[in-house]
Amino acid sequence: MQDAPASELLPESKNPNPAWWRHWWRRQTPTRQDRFAMLAPLAAVMLFLAAIISAFWYLRLEEMDREQEAVKRDVEYAQQRVRLRLLERQEQLMRIARDISNKEVDADEFVVRAESMLAQYPELQVLTWIDERRRIKASYSAPSMMGGLLRVPGEVLRPGETESMYGLARDLQQPVYSQPVAGTEGTGLLQLHVPLADQSRFGGVILGEYSIDGLLRYAVPAEISAKYAVALLDGKNRMLAGNTVPPRNPATQLLPWAAQPNEYEVPVSPVGNGLILRAQAYRTSLGVIGSGLFWLVIALAAMTAWMLIANWRHTRRRVQAQQALVAETNFRRAMENSMLTGMRALDMHGRITYVNAAFCQMTGWSEAELVGRTPPFPYWPEQDREMLAARLDDELHGRTIPGGFQVRVKRKDGSLFDARLYVSPLVDAKGHQTGWMTSMTDITEPNRIREQLQASHERFTTVLEALDASVSVAPLGSEELLFANKLYRLWFGGQAGGHLQMVAQAGVAEAPRTTDEAMDEVDSFVGLPTGQLTTAISENAEIFVPELGKWLEVRSRYLNWVDGRLAQMVIATDITARRHAEEQSAAQAERAQSASRLITMGEMASSVAHELNQPLTAITNYCNGLVSRIKSRQISDEDMLAALDKTSRQAQRAGQIIQRIRSFVKRSEPNRTLSDINVMVAEALELAEIELRRRNVRLSHYVAARLPKLMVDPILIEQVLVNLLRNAAEAIEHARRPAGRRSVELRVIPRQIDVQAVVEFSVLDSGQGLAPEVMERLYEAFFSTKVEGMGIGLNLCRTIVESHHGRMQAENIYNGAEVAGCRFSFWIPVSGATNPIVAKDVGKDTGVTTA
Structure with missing residues (x-):
């Protein structure tokens, strides 16, 4: 058994470093332990690399500081040399100026001294003696001077040339240096103005002109020119003479140790800030950057870090693969179980x-x-x-x-x-x-649902195939036929031509077809309903298909097909038998109208006979009178012509009455033309006045001025007016009104009904009005309140008005609570007058077949 560490044998209070980090390490998961184990070597390598880079950087900064101090020291030494040389030349020029002021030197002596100075001091290029009137008294130039800079004695300085410095030297009575001027090919000059005194008066100046390039070449020590790139700059940092170090590669300047070349600038006294001396150190060695040891350390550190990172990434991928495998296994097991x-x-x-x-x-x-x-x-x-x-x-x-x-x-x-x-x-x-x-x-x-759907589809198909109507569905803008039942296929085959023919012939709105190029500019569904298409109202039309020889009632509507496309469904029903029945009904109605007119004229026969009796009696009297006076030879030609003229007018009147009755009674097809309202009213009044006079009824009428013409059948409208006027007269006679209240009024005025211009005809009588039970059955066929009436008059009147797209109504007229009469009115639209052909076709199609 190994001995325990000494730290564990000590009391807990005396153990300065308890192993807390061990407990922390053991609490970490293996994955985190592997991660920390990989990060420690990487951190050590990075710290080592940072230490090496910091050491090299510090050494480089020290070296740069030393180089900068050396450049500063050498530049200040060169500046002192240039300053001393300028001051020496200034003292010599001041001695010459003093000798000139003391009259010890004339122009020839000045030229001799100037030649000696220019030969001894090459930086001097020109010495010029200028008097107080700016006239050149004497001048000497170095042989190397260009011809344009030579000054000729006796000439006056050109305006603007050295004018400011000349005036400044005159005012200050001290030597003045001008700002150096850069020239070409080393011709830059620096001027020195030394004032002359003539018995305390300004006597001109001695102008000395230095070559800036010569001043740099002869004043700067050779050892400094060999070590640095020396240049003289003006106040705007423009180089007057010398050279400069070329700029370094921009890529190397990104490195922290790749600093700019060492340089130092200092103004040259006594010229001042107008002349600056600058020196830039040449790069004589590669320095620490080219050190093989440095690059070797960098390469080894990079390789070590790369290997550690690659090993860490490999371990991480392996752990991730293991985790993904476990997750995938768990996922698949859960998916299979669920x-x-x-x-x-x-x-x-x-x-x-x-x-x-x-x-x-x-x-x-x-x-x-x-x-x-x-x-x-x-x-x-x-x-x-x-x-x-x-x-x-x-x-x-x-x-x-x-x-x-x-x-x-x-x-x-x-x-x-x-x-x-x-x-x-x-x-x-x-x-x-x-x-x-x-x-x-x-x-x-x-399978069960599929079988049910198949059975439902079979039932649906059976119902559609058994319909006695043609059903077809086609998408908008295409000639494809989506669905067609048996009857459609029997009529038109399996193509969409029949569908499109019915749509076009019925005038049903269809969306415009567009090409692919115009889809971005044209909306192909402009004008279609914006609401749900399933609730759209069907459009109906009746068309005749010559290929089938049938009349079809076409109903269409828009719907969304099963694939989302907008489609149009057309249902066509064979109405040929119904159309034949309507035509027969129209013929019967026409015969009923003729019968009604005949009955009307039969009822008016006595009145007509009385009306015809008057012109016939007058004709007879005129003829008898003429015969008797001719026999007695008591008539002149003028009287005979007058009698014959009256006889002719009475005969014409009788003929007009008979022709009017024949036109009214004879049976004819509806003939709608643009008819004048005044003519129709006049002819109707001419027929009705006979009956009204017989019943002792007063007739008054009002026709508004400038009424438009109507597209109507004038005979039918006259029949309506005659019928209404006769009914009014019969109502007044049946009410037994006194003579003062036996009146009928006809009014024809323009009106506006539902934003439509119409002409209203109204007949007002002063009878007893209509009872409520009669009002409900007023237009019922074969219903009449008269014992001898047939009950077809008002029914035919309403049929005629509605065939002209008008409406008819009746209402009682009240005087307080008492019924004072009745008012029958009907109106005819004026719209048909704008297009006579259309109105005529519409009238011929409808006629009285809507009864």
Whole structure:
């Protein structure tokens, strides 16, 4: 037995480092322990790499600081040398200026001294003596100067040239340096203006011009020019002379130790900030970046970290695969136990190796009773064993049906159910087939429902096929026929031509057909109902199909087909027999109208005879008078012509009465034309006045001005007016009204009914009105309140008005609580007048056949 550690032998209060981390480590799961175990080496490598990089970075910063101090020191030394050289030249020029002020130097002596100075100090390029009037008295230039910069004695400085510095030197009476000007090919110059004094007055300046390039070449020490890239800059950081270090690769500047080149700038005295001296250190070695040891450490650390990360990722993938396998196994087990599909696995010899809970629940046998069994299986029905054995043989030899097959399965209690089996091969991890997996689904209930649906479909089809109406369904915008019953196929065949012909001939609205290119711009369902199509109201029309020789009543409606497409259903019924019956009814109604007119004229015969008696008597009197006066030769030509003219007018009047009666009575087909209302009213009044005068009834009428013409049959409208006026006269006579109250009024005025322009005809009488029981049966055929009446007058009147798309009504007129008369009115729409052809066709189709 090993000895316990010393720390565990000490009392707990004296143990400074209790092993708490051990308890924490043991509480972690193995996965987390593996993760921490992998992170520790990786963290150590990363810390080591960080320490190496930090050390190299620190050394690089130290080296850069030392280089920066060296550059600063050398630049300040070079600046002192340039400053001393400029001051020496300034002192020499001031001595020359003093000698000139003391009249010790003339122009020739100035040129000699200038030549000596320029030969001794190469940075000096030009020395010029300028008087107080800016005129050049003497000048000497170095042989290397360009011709454009030479100054000729006697000339005046050009305007703007050194003007500001000249004025500043004059005002300050001190030497003044101008701002250096950059030139081309090393011609940049620096000017120094030294003022001259002539007995305390300004006497001009000595202008010395330095070559900036020469000042840099001869004033900066050679050892500094060899170590650094030295340059002179102006106040705007533009290089006047010298060179510079080319920029480094931008990729290397991303590294922390790849700093910018060491440089230092300092202004040059006494010029000031206008002239700056800058030095940049050359890169003479690769430094620590090129060290092989550094890169070796980096590569080893990267490889170690990569190996640790790869090992950690491999371990992580292995753990994830294990977890996924466990989850997949649990998921599949839960799915197999929860689903209703039975699963059965067979080996290559047909032995059952696996069944799930659903399979056992379907068959009634347990897993222990089924696993290991060989054919024949206990759930095979005895009568189907040969067929099932053949199926199993096909299954084991790979001759499976992709869509599965249907069999009968026997439960343990002996009952049978229908099932569908699907077979797929079982393959192991090496790709070898180890057996067959069969899934079994109970389809007893779906089979029952399918049989019911099939029976329902057969009943539905039988009903539709037995209908005496044609039924067809076609999608909108297509010539495909979705459904057609037997009668449709008998009439039109199996194509959609008959459907489209009925839709087009009936004028049923159909959605416009569009091409695929126009689908983005045109809505193909514009104008269709926006509500549910199942509640849409059917559209009816009656058409004649010449190919069939039949009249069809077409009803259509929109519906959503089973595949979601918008379709149109058309139901066509053969109404040929009904149309024939309507035509016969129309003919009978026409004969009834003629009979009514004949009866009317029969009742008016005495009045007509009395009316005709007057013109005939007048004709007789005129003729007798003419004969007697001619015989007695007592008549002149003028009197004879006057008598003959009166006789002619009376004969015309009698002929008009007879022609009006013949036109009214004779039987004719409906003939609708644009008729003048005033003419119709005048002719009706001419016929009715005879009856009204006979019954001593006063007639008044009012016809509104500028009434439109109506598309009507004028004879039929006149018949209605005559009938209403006669009824009014009979009602007044039956009421025994006194002479002052025996009046009938006819009014014709325009009206607006339901946003439709109409012309209303109304007949008002002063009779006793209509009783309520009479009002209910007023338009009933063969109902009459008169003993000798036939009861067809008002019925025919209403039929005529409705055939002209109008309406007729009757109402009593009250004077307080007393009935003062009755008012019959009817109106005819004016819309037909805008299209005479359409109105005529409509009138011919309807006529009086709607009675």
